[in-house]
Amino acid sequence: MSMSHRTRKLLNDLRRGKTSVKRALGALRDLPFKDLGFAKVDVHRALRRGFPEVIFGKGKTPDQIIKISRKILSHDGILLVTRTEESVYKKLKRLYPKIKFDKSSGIIHYAKNPPPLKSGRVLVITAGTADMPVAEEARVTLELMGNKVEMLYDVGVAGLHRILHKRHALERASVIIVIAGMEGALASVVSGLVSKPVIAVPTSVGYGASFGGIAPLLTMMNSCSPGVAVVNIDNGFGAAYFASMINR
Amino acid sequence: MSMSHRTRKLLNDLRRGKTSVKRALGALRDLPFKDLGFAKVDVHRALRRGFPEVIFGKGKTPDQIIKISRKILSHDGILLVTRTEESVYKKLKRLYPKIKFDKSSGIIHYAKNPPPLKSGRVLVITAGTADMPVAEEARVTLELMGNKVEMLYDVGVAGLHRILHKRHALERASVIIVIAGMEGALASVVSGLVSKPVIAVPTSVGYGASFGGIAPLLTMMNSCSPGVAVVNIDNGFGAAYFASMINR
Amino acid sequence: MSMSHRTRKLLNDLRRGKTSVKRALGALRDLPFKDLGFAKVDVHRALRRGFPEVIFGKGKTPDQIIKISRKILSHDGILLVTRTEESVYKKLKRLYPKIKFDKSSGIIHYAKNPPPLKSGRVLVITAGTADMPVAEEARVTLELMGNKVEMLYDVGVAGLHRILHKRHALERASVIIVIAGMEGALASVVSGLVSKPVIAVPTSVGYGASFGGIAPLLTMMNSCSPGVAVVNIDNGFGAAYFASMINR
Amino acid sequence: MSMSHRTRKLLNDLRRGKTSVKRALGALRDLPFKDLGFAKVDVHRALRRGFPEVIFGKGKTPDQIIKISRKILSHDGILLVTRTEESVYKKLKRLYPKIKFDKSSGIIHYAKNPPPLKSGRVLVITAGTADMPVAEEARVTLELMGNKVEMLYDVGVAGLHRILHKRHALERASVIIVIAGMEGALASVVSGLVSKPVIAVPTSVGYGASFGGIAPLLTMMNSCSPGVAVVNIDNGFGAAYFASMINR
Amino acid sequence: MSMSHRTRKLLNDLRRGKTSVKRALGALRDLPFKDLGFAKVDVHRALRRGFPEVIFGKGKTPDQIIKISRKILSHDGILLVTRTEESVYKKLKRLYPKIKFDKSSGIIHYAKNPPPLKSGRVLVITAGTADMPVAEEARVTLELMGNKVEMLYDVGVAGLHRILHKRHALERASVIIVIAGMEGALASVVSGLVSKPVIAVPTSVGYGASFGGIAPLLTMMNSCSPGVAVVNIDNGFGAAYFASMINR
Amino acid sequence: MSMSHRTRKLLNDLRRGKTSVKRALGALRDLPFKDLGFAKVDVHRALRRGFPEVIFGKGKTPDQIIKISRKILSHDGILLVTRTEESVYKKLKRLYPKIKFDKSSGIIHYAKNPPPLKSGRVLVITAGTADMPVAEEARVTLELMGNKVEMLYDVGVAGLHRILHKRHALERASVIIVIAGMEGALASVVSGLVSKPVIAVPTSVGYGASFGGIAPLLTMMNSCSPGVAVVNIDNGFGAAYFASMINR
Amino acid sequence: MSMSHRTRKLLNDLRRGKTSVKRALGALRDLPFKDLGFAKVDVHRALRRGFPEVIFGKGKTPDQIIKISRKILSHDGILLVTRTEESVYKKLKRLYPKIKFDKSSGIIHYAKNPPPLKSGRVLVITAGTADMPVAEEARVTLELMGNKVEMLYDVGVAGLHRILHKRHALERASVIIVIAGMEGALASVVSGLVSKPVIAVPTSVGYGASFGGIAPLLTMMNSCSPGVAVVNIDNGFGAAYFASMINR
């Protein structure tokens, strides 16, 4: 964080008479975000947090998403909008023809320049085919953040041999994201097999007593295998963001 | 059920003048249970359901348990009291010196004659050491009902090799009872390994978001592997009773 | 399970110089499932678990279902897709004209050859007319798995004489599936009447404080009559699968 | 309610000059309850609601209970304290040697004169022996309010013949109170058998997924048999009060 | 209940040789309901419970409702279908031109002959205008069952003077039904004002933390005023049925 | 409240013979609300509570809303309808061309004369852009009630500098309304920064484990910073009403 | 807030060469709290928030409470410890003989000098006698903060006349705190009677379906009367703190 550095420089300038007290006070207040009226776009987040602000599309109008997207893209070269609709994508595409959209997850993404690739690899595992949209949200996010990604679909614990068969994939990953609905047992099983941090994503896949994802959330929370941490239901983006942070 | 047979005989007797209408009406009402004032002891249950009535000790006073126990033992040769205290056992022991007590599960049990042994074997698996009291409740019940029982303790999914190592035990069982707290993933894993009916018992072992057994209950309810049916939290007795019913 | 047998043969071959170490290692890894990219089809499950893999349709795209169905049918003669839509059926029907669809339950099913019939009979009971779709899911599954099935609709406990009147059906069943929404009391009542294993299916039928099936689920979980085990809300398939496993 | 009568008299008096405006205003405010500092004792409730105020003991100190009891007994001849401890009873007994205490339910009760007996009969049914304390709370309340009471213990649905055997008791009751924990199915069954209003009391008897009475509460709320209304968990007093109100 | 009477006659006939054992056994089984394949219509319920069977429309297909309706109307002169759609009504109207439909509550009703009127009056109170559909369900049911009904809309506790102003209506009722969503406080308030049995109906009116009716349900369950019993959320029919049972 | 004054005058009139007892009784009953059949419009509420009755639109038919609106507007000059649809607005607009509608919050509002402005200022803060509809509901309500309002959008705790940057806005407010979904932490943070009463509004913005607003509701309820009080999920109107009451 | 003032002075000093850059940076960091190792005592809170830090005793060891208390008292003249035990009080009393303790609420309090009295009056109302400990917590807090307090005990809605009788107390209050367990309806009723801000405190008083205070919490959250805001269950302190903030 360069903040104390900037402050120090400011104080030195003031000390040396290069600036006035009034300007110094103003500068302290002039933090790097812009105000669109309805949304504070945090354009310096790329510096502070290593990745530009991400737009959570749900509950925002198309116009709001487009305005924020333009602001971000005028500043950073990376755009990520989660949980949005194809219609928003189509409107944005007219402005930025290269942006992409994944229909299953409702994610809009674009990177002017490919980010530098990290050496570690993130493995994304799903228990079932229906968990794929959440996995796509994770995959797109991971790639935008410069991670090598490997996907392993449909290896739920009902057929344990499927995951046992893929132990080499588990072994070569630096971080593992496990995405599972229904009973969500896969996170514990994977964590018990290898000594890698497991980020567990419960999904709303299931019916009846899965209660929209409460069942796998509790399963993952109560994992008897240490080395599992949990993010919100269906939160593929959050898991990927966290994985990227700890991927070397 | 001999009921229609008994009714037919009764009607035939009536038809033949061997009994009166009044007696016939009375006989239809004279069902085989006895009234102790506070508890209807169902002494013919051994015939009807294949096992005498079981006393659920929780919420009953020692005096009530002893009275019901005496009634049952005066009629059947098998006694099973679950969820009771050692003090009740000590009082009963004075009357029936041969009865036994398992302290961890709070179960009193006694069989005048060993029941005939079934050919099938019931395997009882626990995920952790702390699940043992529930497993004991299951074991005692199973043995009282004439089942060969095999126990497999502490093979939770955090170390999957432990259960994989014991596949021969899974293979030779007719029915499997899986007892697990925390995240309860073991039931799905076991059910995915072998084609045997799995009766899953969630336990209250755990803390925080296990919510006294809700977490494993939901896990088991949502098992992605068919062949799993669930009983109440900590209900070792119920699982054993059900297992005995389907054990050949 | 022929696994240890196959391993033994492999080791013998290796010992006798009939195969190389490299091939032996590879063979150990070549487990019998195929990878479609998004779904691991477990085509040897028919051997391992006695029934081919079942497709849970919810959350899968029509294309995914069709691809998996083709894979399964190219290997096994039995197809079962649950919780799917008529449109999927229509597409599949063009490829496999003999497959069938039950609209109320959204189940697609097909058996090239009728399975051999078991001697035992499974009785499926519903508390109300609105529970029928779940019952249909159970019936189709049971028949595909070679069970004699008897259906008993609309015998809820509000009119107890309806179920008492059908005791001969209860008596002649080997296994009983009780399907009930609202308060779900029927499972306990049936289990108290006969000494047969009862698999209870809570349904989401009801309103208000039935909370989408939580009320009957809890009722069935807490059954005061031993001999009841519970599957997930609306899970007719799971109940049928379990029933078939324990039907002689 | 004599209020409009009293008001009319007051206004007439005022009209005729028998009272002043100031006194009239005061009289309108002088409602019939007394202020002990911490508790408003509603001594005219016996007139307004047909029964004096009942003291809910839980959360009150012994001193508070005794003070309120004395106030009530100085005005009415009936005292009912629910959910209290034996120590409170012993202190009160020194003041009122004839008061009685039921240990199982923690109820203190006393009636100077036996209330006039209603012609209708209230039947109190419990599903299990452990429900007896709640039944005692109901019985004492009913008798204090002048109802003929009949008790039927331990007739839960696990052995349906027990309640079927007692249909004459159901038939001769005017109102039925069904007290049941665990799955609480008894209320629906009883309501389906006879055309009598059934007041259902869920109890906290049970364990695991009974969740302290939530399971039977939901069961009773969702009864598929009309004619069932529900009171709070373990609320024997409330059920009795309501039953007495509708008993002819 | 004429059952013991009919049985006695049957046994007498058998005794006197007027019937055979086989016929007697058959007669015992020939209980008065008819089997439509999917629904047991309980046509003698009018005798046994004082009102014909009521059709709960939700989850039933139009065809099923029509079939059951015809069966009921061929036997009884009263039809009541709750929670159904206008389209079902229109189809039924072609067969029975005189049936009526209330759109707000989705209730179809018809009585060939007006039922004899009871002397007591049932007062139906709603807290808000949005509770009216539930109130209509109650009103139609009450009138079909021969009760004098008085309606009092929109007198929630936010403006207490509204209900205080209507005390004469409270006073002249025999039974009171209180229908309230949001916080549901009206039931306690009404019950505290007059000594009449109050049947409380929580409704799903509200938003946020009303959780579809859980908030008023809990409020009513925990009423500090005795004399309140509760039915399911939005269950206007059940409240009316219970009220009619206790209305003199 | 002028009630005791009016009563006193009435009694004086009676005392002086200016009115009869009958008229006095009637006058006492003639409270100031009007009965539309389905809704008691409380037209004197503007006097009693400082603001006319507000119409909660959800669950009311357009006709009902229009009828009540006309009644209110015939008496007061202020109309506020929350949670309604544009179609209702369009119908009302034909009658009252000056009324306004906010689409995002579904609020209809109109004030014949601008209310007198209070000196204090209410600050409305939202954590995210998606919380804006609730903020609009609050803003419109506050302005109708004569409050100076300042809006601060999208200052959630993920970028703490955004709210720290706006401390002068916090400082100059008399009352602060914090509107936040997801984890709802903003209320505690704001309350810790300044010594102003904070009214917290949880919103249903979020997904998964936000459970429709339960997560922020619990967060706000458990605020470790005193000075926070909470209203219902999405209840912008309620927060504004309360804020206006305490704004000087 | 003097922060910008202090900053301005600091910058001026720096500008004028009265301080060094290093010291200026340090001064910016030297915020006014002291570090005891385990607890940051916020000794300047009295300035910033108008009241010194309050110690929430639950979960703290006696030694921790005493250490923090000494720190606070060495700086401020006011001490408030909530939810603690008599033993802590006795230890503290040896150090500060004038501190006081309220046993029912477990509150320790002390004010060196009586705070200046505000002109407004806060009315604290409880629904039942068992709510008194929470009311005491509120009363002590209010008095320590310089509020005139009036208490009104045991005026729950079961006897509505009790609160109606006390309308003059409602009228003369500036702010009202309503404390109620069980169904918690009192808050809505009070809010409907007068135009005063009502701070509602749900309490854990009750049993069964009150679920430790969830029932009254939901009731208060869903109040149909605007002007109600809610604090945590049993949080008498929080209600008082908020009330004091808005009391003029």
Place this chain on the structure above:
Amino acid sequence: MSMSHRTRKLLNDLRRGKTSVKRALGALRDLPFKDLGFAKVDVHRALRRGFPEVIFGKGKTPDQIIKISRKILSHDGILLVTRTEESVYKKLKRLYPKIKFDKSSGIIHYAKNPPPLKSGRVLVITAGTADMPVAEEARVTLELMGNKVEMLYDVGVAGLHRILHKRHALERASVIIVIAGMEGALASVVSGLVSKPVIAVPTSVGYGASFGGIAPLLTMMNSCSPGVAVVNIDNGFGAAYFASMINR
């Protein structure tokens, strides 16, 4: 993982005639754990997972804990027992005089040799003093696993300046563990300040609507700031284990 290596060696031996098929089969089954009858001690876990097995003390008898501890210590030099009692510690201390015990967290720990120290630093932050036992569990675990640990107590969001003041500590950490009860907002705030992975531990500290930790759990799950992952309520050990895995 050396497994495939060991297998390859085994197969080579077999190929070369150095071992028999029978021995090879046996060797494949001889996995490295030992069976104590009730608990499978996983003594090779130190190799496989980088840390020996940890004993979760709750629900285990002292004898069981001691037996497992001895087994672990006979193989590894590190012992960690969580959630146990002082009495267990005292018994173990007789056998291993150097083991240590932290009373606040109930943790027993011992390391024969200090583990090699990692370069990264883990920062453990608590919101309040009452969260200290959970923090101690984390600290002990972290140190046993060779992490540099920095503790920051009592910096909850009620006084935001406390955490802002400590930004240098945030900056120099590699991983941050945030431990917070009540509303749990601290995790989001910390995550928003620095770009470090935050592992959030909800605690059961609080009362009322914190529901034993559900409130902070949901808060943390729904964090609007990416970079937060959550472990079970009060699970200081799990957070530390995960943190150690990702600490470089």
